[in-house]
Amino acid sequence: MRKYRISKDLGEMDIDVIHGFICQSYWAKNMPKSVLQKALAHSLCFGVFTDANEQVGFARMITDRATYAYLADVFILDEYRGLGLSKMLMTDIISHPDLQGLRRMVLATRDAHGLYAQFGFKAVPNPEVLMQVWQPDVYNVSPSPC
Known part of the structure; x- marks a missing residue:
């Protein structure tokens, strides 16, 4: 039976695996x-690794570590889904x-x-107070950098 672990060591993160997933994400x-x-250098990163040290998942928190955190870039590679790894990852993060x-x-x-509701996340009750600068095509340049 395969075992998995979570690492917060940025030096262990496999940038090729992370980029390969993120640059194809919605x-x-x-x-x-x-x-x-x-982005990774300025975040609190969490990697999911197999017992053979292959990275199969990732998440990062953009945070001041005192008052606020934004959870971003969460994924488990397709072939590792359904094994409880996203719950293991979220438990470690929370x-x-x-x-x-x-x-x-x-x-x-x-x-x-x-998934996130299991860890206490809820819909924002007053979304009208939130504002954003939204640039959805900021990475869509020619040729594709991905």
């Missing part, structure tokens, strides 16, 4: 690797010492509401 299609590397006592923790998802 939320960050065509993100250049250099942008992703910068229990991380630097993420305790925050006033607000948020995320955006198109299709995983059920």
